[in-house]
Amino acid sequence: MFINALTAFNMIIMKKGVSSTFTYVIAFIVAVVVLSASIISIMQFHSLSAPTNTTQTTGSGPSKVTLPVIASNKTVQITLVVLSSASTFNINGTSFGQMVIYIPAGYSIEVTFINQESLQHNLVLVMNDTPTPNAADLASDGKLLMFVGTSSSAYTIQGLSSGQSATEVYGPLQVGTYWLACGISGHAESGMWVDLVVSNNVTTPYVVG
Numbered sequence: 001m002f003i004n005a006l007t008a009f010n011m012i013i014m015k016k017g018v019s020s021t022f023t024y025v026i027a028f029i030v031a032v033v034v035l036s037a038s039i040i041s042i043m044q045f046h047s048l049s050a051p052t053n054t055t056q057t058t059g060s061g062p063s064k065v066t067l068p069v070i071a072s073n074k075t076v077q078i079t080l081v082v083l084s085s086a087s088t089f090n091i092n093g094t095s096f097g098q099m100v101i102y103i104p105a106g107y108s109i110e111v112t113f114i115n116q117e118s119l120q121h122n123l124v125l126v127m128n129d130t131p132t133p134n135a136a137d138l139a140s141d142g143k144l145l146m147f148v149g150t151s152s153s154a155y156t157i158q159g160l161s162s163g164q165s166a167t168e169v170y171g172p173l174q175v176g177t178y179w180l181a182c183g184i185s186g187h188a189e190s191g192m193w194v195d196l197v198v199s200n201n202v203t204t205p206y207v208v209g
């Protein structure tokens, strides 16, 4: 649009026999109007494409909560619930890795998983090699390490029914990034995962989100 305005400006300037002062005034006004419209449309594009959090199910918010530890065997106790009050594919009311659990390297995890939702769900510990689950089968996105409420052969189709719970222990965990995700086909892709970070920089286990 700016280039069009310049072209129009030049054409008007080059025209002979027209009052030059009047021509310049008109050309200037046209250029200002076209430039303003360009700026406004660019600003509108940016405001429309700005990232928002409105698609995420919010839990308790970005607060940091210390997790309980069994000191004798350095085991972090984690309780994850599929709430019936939140979206179908939630974990503790969160989704899409909104919840992040931080564990010191060399600690184990004891995960209690409770399903309150009407669909069957399970929980699989994945040492992921993609940033987010992007396949129906979690095995496509990393190494599967632990199965809660299901088995290594049935995790894509079978989990806990509403009202059931299961507990599993795994560890000690090596430094890396992991997910605790529902293994049933498509559920993790639909947002049903929690991030787990195992790091030498963490001394006290905690959760955010």
Ligand SMILES: [Cu+2]
Binding pocket: 120, 121, 122, 182, 183, 184, 187, 192
């Ligand atoms: Cu599920």
